[in-house]
Amino acid sequence: MSDVLSDESRLAADIERLKVEFPKTRELYREVCALLFFRFGVAPTANRLYNLVRRGTMSTPASVLGEFWAELREKSRVRIEHPDLPTDLREVAGELIGTLWTRAIASAEAQLTALREEVEAAGREAEQKVVAAREELARTETALEQRTAALLAAQVEIRELERQQAEESATRKALEAQIKRLGDEAVARERELEKVRDTFSRDLEKLRETASRAEERLRATEKRALLEIDRERSAVAKAQKELTEAAKRADKREAEHRRTVDALQAQQGDARHQNGVLQGKLAALEAAHHSLQEQFKSLSTTARPTARRVSTAEAGPPARRVVRKAAVGKTARAKGRP
Structure with a gap:
């Protein structure tokens, strides 16, 4: 050949x-x-x-x-x-x-x-060899085409995988950004919750101090009232009838005053109970900040009447002293009669 x-x-x-x-x-x-x-x-x-x-x-x-x-x-x-x-x-x-x-x-x-x-x-013979070579070339070309097709399919698959990887990377970055944003929001909410907790603690401490001062004033008022009653009894021994009547009126006022004191003590117990409830709600503030604000508003609404009642209780004893002084004046005038 x-x-x-x-x-x-x-x-x-x-x-x-x-x-x-x-x-x-x-x-x-x-x-x-x-x-x-x-x-x-x-x-x-x-x-x-x-x-x-x-x-x-x-x-x-x-x-x-x-x-x-x-x-x-x-x-x-x-x-x-x-x-x-x-x-x-x-x-x-x-x-x-x-x-x-x-x-x-x-x-x-x-x-x-x-x-x-x-x-x-x-x-x-050369033609036969050429035919065989052409057949071999055809088979080689077929195999090459198959490999080329497989290579193209692999390239397409690689491109698809690269695209999926890019999408997953973008999704991962978006999730990381969202996680960071949520973390920042959680930190901000934690700071806000700390501020609310501090504010609530200060307000609660003020309420406790107010209740303590009201109780102290109430005890002092009671002591002063008892001392005044003793002095009035020793000073008006001769005017027993009027004094008895005045004492009855004073006892009546005292009973009212004691009922007021009992009411204040009951309110103080309620305040302590509400304090325990509020402390329990304080733990729930970490999960529901919005609910804490509503409860805090409700507590503030409940605390205002209590403060008003305490102020009313503090204003009670001077009126009682005015009544007792009026009774003493009447007794003195009775002594001066002929």
Whole structure:
């Protein structure tokens, strides 16, 4: 197969060289005929010549080929012309040389036929190898196409994975930002809750101090009232009847005062109970800040009447003293009667 390809390549190279040397078409065809027949041992044909040269029309290589064969036959005839030889001898010698030439041509043609058959066999083998190579190439191309398709599919899958990874990364960043935002909000709410807790503690402490001061004032008022009652009893011994009446009125006022004190103590117990409830609600403030504010407003609303009642209780004893002083005045006036 390599020899056939080598002959074809040499033939193509020689024809290209002849195209440069013989620009005229007929001369080029004649030289190609001689090249095929004498150098490569191939009988030229019109189709082969036209396929090799590719110039003119199909009639040109046919005409040149006819001239080539006529010239070749003319040269194959041997004429022996010598003035000293007899005519018979010249004819016999010419026939002998012609016979030798014919036999040589036949032998050359036989060798050429054998060589052509060998070349054709090599060509068929080469064609079979080419067919096998083409089949192998087709299989390789099919496998390559399959691998290319698989590679494209893998690239598409890689792009899809990259896109999914980008989306997941964006989602992760968004979640991280949301978590950070929620953390900041939680910190802000914790700070606000601390402020509310401090405010509530201060308000609660104020309520406790107010209740303690009210209780102290209540005890002091009670002591002062008892002392005044003792002094009034010793000072108005002679006016027993009026004093008794005044004492009854004072006892009545005292009973009212004690009921007021009991009410205040009950309110103080309620305040302590509410304090415990508020401390329990304070723990719930961490989960429901809005509910704590509403409860704080409710507690403030409840604490205002308590403060008003405490102020009312503080204003009670002076009125009682005014009543008792009025009773003492009446007793003194009774002593001054004739």
